[in-house]
Structures are given as C-alpha cells and as structure tokens.
Amino acid sequence: MQSLIAALSDLLDAESVRVPTRAQLHDSTEVRGIEPRADAWVTPRSTDDVGRVLAWCNARDVAVIPRGGATGFAGGAVPLHGGVVLSLERMNRVRALEPLRWRMHVEAGLTTAHVRRLARENGLLFPPDPGAGEQSQIGGNIATNAGGPHAFKYGVTGDWVSGLEAVLASGEVITLGGAITKDVAGYDLLGLLIGSEGTLAIITAAWLRLIPAPEAALPVVALYGDSVAGAAAIERVIGSGLAVAALEYLDAHTVAIAARGFPGPLPESGGFMVIAEADGSAAEAARLAGEVAAALGEDASILLEPRQRAEIDSLWRWRDGVSLAVTARLGGKVSEDIVVPFERLGEAVEATLAIGARHGLAACSWGHAGDGNLHATFLVEPGDAEALARAESATEELFALAIALGGSVSGEHGLGWVKRGQLARQWEPAALDLHDGVKALFDPRGILNPGKKLSRA
Numbered sequence: 001m002q003s004l005i006a007a008l009s010d011l012l013d014a015e016s017v018r019v020p021t022r023a024q025l026h027d028s029t030e031v032r033g034i035e036p037r038a039d040a041w042v043t044p045r046s047t048d049d050v051g052r053v054l055a056w057c058n059a060r061d062v063a064v065i066p067r068g069g070a071t072g073f074a075g076g077a078v079p080l081h082g083g084v085v086l087s088l089e090r091m092n093r094v095r096a097l098e099p100l101r102w103r104m105h106v107e108a109g110l111t112t113a114h115v116r117r118l119a120r121e122n123g124l125l126f127p128p129d130p131g132a133g134e135q136s137q138i139g140g141n142i143a144t145n146a147g148g149p150h151a152f153k154y155g156v157t158g159d160w161v162s163g164l165e166a167v168l169a170s171g172e173v174i175t176l177g178g179a180i181t182k183d184v185a186g187y188d189l190l191g192l193l194i195g196s197e198g199t200l201a202i203i204t205a206a207w208l209r210l211i212p213a214p215e216a217a218l219p220v221v222a223l224y225g226d227s228v229a230g231a232a233a234i235e236r237v238i239g240s241g242l243a244v245a246a247l248e249y250l251d252a253h254t255v256a257i258a259a260r261g262f263p264g265p266l267p268e269s270g271g272f273m274v275i276a277e278a279d280g281s282a283a284e285a286a287r288l289a290g291e292v293a294a295a296l297g298e299d300a301s302i303l304l305e306p307r308q309r310a311e312i313d314s315l316w317r318w319r320d321g322v323s324l325a326v327t328a329r330l331g332g333k334v335s336e337d338i339v340v341p342f343e344r345l346g347e348a349v350e351a352t353l354a355i356g357a358r359h360g361l362a363a364c365s366w367g368h369a370g371d372g373n374l375h376a377t378f379l380v381e382p383g384d385a386e387a388l389a390r391a392e393s394a395t396e397e398l399f400a401l402a403i404a405l406g407g408s409v410s411g412e413h414g415l416g417w418v419k420r421g422q423l424a425r426q427w428e429p430a431a432l433d434l435h436d437g438v439k440a441l442f443d444p445r446g447i448l449n450p451g452k453k454l455s456r457a
C-alpha cells in the first residue's frame with residue numbers, strides 16, 4: 001500500500017493523496033452494512049490529473065471509485081475491495097457562465113446548490129432539484145441522472161446536460177456534445193454516460209442548459225383521510241390537464257413522523273398529503289394554482305395555499321428534510337426508489353405498508369407522485385442485524401411489486417451496490433447482454449467502480 005501512495009503522490013502531489021479511514025468511505029447507505037475498504041483517496045485538481053491516475057491504475061488493474069458528495073442511496077460511491085477513491089471535490093470551477101445564452105460550463109465537483117444559486121442570481125433556473133443539494137455534486141447528479149420534486153414538469157438531470165467532458169478507464173479524455181442543443185451525429189454516448197454511476201468513465205465537466213426562471217411558483221398543499229382519496233386527487237390533477245411543476249405525496253405515516261417541523265397547521269389525525277406547485281408568470285401561476293386548489297380541494301380535509309416567499313421556502317425546506325426526519329425516527333432506514341405507472345401509486349403505497357407489516361417493520365412512503373416514484377421505506381435501528389436482514393427481504397418483495405405493477409426497481413438512485421442484479425427482474429437476457437457489453441467496451445479491465453450497477457447477481 002505504501003508503494004501505491006508513493007506512486008500516486010508522484011503522479012499528483014503528496015497533498016492530493018492520503019489513506020482514508022473507514023468512516024470516511026460511507027455514503028447515505030451506511031446503515032445497510034456495507035464494509036467499505038480503500039487503499040488510497042485522491043483529490044485531483046484537473047482533468048489531466050484524473051487522466052494520469054486512471055492510466056496508471058488501468059495499467060496495473062487497480063480499482064478506481066469515483067466519488068461526488070456521497071449522498072447517494074445505492075452505495076455507488078462506496079469502495080468494496082480496496083483501490084483508489086477518486087474524489088472530485090477540488091474540481092469545482094465554473095469554466096463559463098453565459099446567462100444571455102442560457103448555459104454554463106462547470107466542473108463536476110461543483111455542488112448542486114451552487115449551480116442552482118448561480119443560475120438564480122442571473123435570473124435563470126437550473127431545474128433539477130434532488131434533495132441534499134448542498135452536499136451532492138453536479139457530477140454525482142449526472143452519474144445517477146438524479147431527479148427531484150420538479151422533475152415532473154422539467155425532467156431529470158440528464159435533460160439539462162448538453163455536453164460532457166469525461167475520462168475513460170484508459171486515461172484518455174473524451175468530449176461529447178458541448179454548448180449546443182442538438183446533436184445526433186453518433187450513437188448517444190452522452191446518454192450512456194448519464195446515469196452510468198461511475199462504471200463507464202469519470203465525468204470531469206459538463207455543459208448545462210438553463211432557462212429563464214419562472215416569475216412565480218405557488219404551492220398548494222392538501223390532506224386526505226387515506227391513500228385512496230389522495231391517489232384519486234393526484235389523478236384528478238393530471239387528468240384535468242393541469243401542468244404543475246411538482247406533484248409530491250407523503251403517506252400518513254411519513255406525515256406523522258415529519259409533522260413537527262411542518263410550517264403550518266396540521267390536524268391531530270394527520271393524513272395523506274399532496275403538494276403541488278404551479279409556476280409561470282405571476283398571472284399564469286395564480287390561475288393554475290386556483291385550478292389546482294379546486295381539483296385537490298374536492299375531498300381534502302385541509303387545503304393550504306402559502307403565498308409569502310418565506311412560507312413557500314419553509315415548505316420546500318421541510319419537504320427537503322423529510323428523508324432525514326424519517327431516518328431520525330429509529331436512527332436508520334432501508335429505502336428504495338421504485339417507480340410504477342402513476343395511476344398505480346395508491347396501490348403501491350398500501351402494498352409497501354403490507355410488506356413492512358409482514359416483516360414486522362414500521363414502513364412509510366413519500367415521493368414524486370406525478371412520476372409514480374416512491375421512496376418506499378422500512379425503519380431499522382442501526383446495528384440491529386436481524387431487523388436489517390428482514391428489511392433486505394422486504395426490499396426483494398418491493399422490487400417484485402414494482403415489476404408486477406409495470407414499473408422499475410429504480411427511478412432515481414440507480415442500482416449501485418444495493419440493487420446489484422435487480423435489473424434481471426425487468427430486462428430480457430438479450431438486453432442484459434447489451435448492458436454488460438457496454439461496460440466491457442468502455443472498461444475492458446473492469447477497474448471503474450467494480451461491483452456496482454451489475455445487471456445480474
């Protein structure tokens with residue numbers, strides 16, 4: 001190991017290389033019992049540095065595990081069997097910010113919140129808004145093709161990426177797309193890298209598309225007696241052709257857990273919550289919000305329409321903190337991001353609770369209703385190996401449920417380590433072969449993030 005550290009220090013400099021402690025190697029899946037192991041942690045300053053590290057490691061079959069903000073929920077950034085963790089944290093420069101052309105060119109290590117702030121300060125919007133934006137990096141968002149509440153109207157991170165600079169396992173640098181909005185010249189290699197979870201190449205920089213920020217964004221919050229009424233309200237909004245920017249849900253258990261910090265009155269009895277947001281010009285947003293309130297209001301026990309900037313910010317801050325509030329209930333959770341056709345959401349929420357009950361686990365779910373994307377969750381105490389084993393069995397049933405309802409095992413977090421092999425549930429063998437062939441083509445020696453995004457167990 002000493003020789004690895006010495007060689008990497010020669011390639012970069014001593015300050016950019018260290019031996020990590022085990023505690024530094026986790027991501028948001030810490031409770032799930034992954035035993036991380038790495039021999040070195042490097043923090044390159046440039047694309048050139050990344051290229052030199054990859055070329056050296058590739059020639060010697062040393063694993064390289066790219067790491068962004070480590071907020072991932074699939075164990076993707078966690079090293080499993082040693083090797084080099086390559087953290088992008090120091091590659092956080094803005095290469096170009098062109099507000100009048102609605103675009104920016106940034107390095108992969110810039111945080112998501114920083115990207116969004118830069119856009120906002122210039123009257124623009126970078127729409128993808130996954131939670132934990134102060135920690136997650138734009139490179140990590142691209143590598144997982146992250147979503148977020150406003151993906152319902154605006155799409156996921158990949159929809160806002162027009163170009164990438166990336167380094168292949170061999171150390172060669174490739175540039176795909178750029179400051180252009182159309183490009184059909186070759187196969188969609190850009191699309192392949194988006195969502196590839198560090199298994200095909202290391203993303204070092206991205207060209208991002210921006211749009212003028214909507215003048216107003218007006219949320220409407222409604223509470224229902226049960227998930228049947230809540231799911232019906234969600235269908236009413238979509239069926240009425242109301243093009244809201246966000247359409248979120250929280251089941252009654254999640255609302256009960258997170259109720260304390262909610263910025264507004266909630267009935268003692270709680271309930272199934274739907275949050276919709278109407279945006280556009282001030283007049284458009286107000287008209288749409290009124291129609292949304294009418295659609296959601298039909299069976300609602302409570303309807304809230306915050307209109308002050310501070311109230312609206314508090315609502316979204318609260319929504320952003322729901323995942324952490326649920327974790328805090330017992331100290332840990334096993335949560336999966338299954339997707340179903342949105343009209344099956346109510347069924348999926350009820351089935352998640354039933355799966356939890358069968359395994360003796362407290363369960364809850366919340367997520368992106370308009371996208372049919374659940375964060376189906378089982379609560380566990382950290383270190384309770386027996387409860388964790390039950391939760392892992394419960395997730396197997398969750399994945400089977402998603403497929404049975406016509407959905408997918410992952411809508412946001414990717415396969416990473418925790419869902420290794422689960423793709424085989426939903427793709428034909430020929431498609432799985434293509435998936436594995438792509439990996440072999442990009443990374444013939446298998447040094448990039450080994451053990452992750454495996455199609456077959």
Ligand SMILES: Cc1cc2nc3c(=O)[nH]c(=O)nc-3n(C[C@H](O)[C@H](O)[C@H](O)COP(=O)(O)OP(=O)(O)OC[C@H]3O[C@@H](n4cnc5c(N)ncnc54)[C@H](O)[C@@H]3O)c2cc1C
Nearest residue numbers: 068069070071072076131137139140141143146147198203
């Ligand atoms: C509180 C909370 C809320 C969240 N809410 C959402 C949400 O609403 N929507 C959503 O989609 N996700 C959400 N997430 C999950 C997570 O934030 C996203 O997946 C995020 O995009 C991960 O970014 P990161 O920089 O932390 O990546 P990491 O966790 O560091 O890495 C994730 C994967 O990407 C790879 N990777 C990272 N950087 C690079 C790079 N530069 N090049 C190549 N590969 C790379 C890693 O190897 C790993 O496989 C949430 C997480 C938390 C903790």
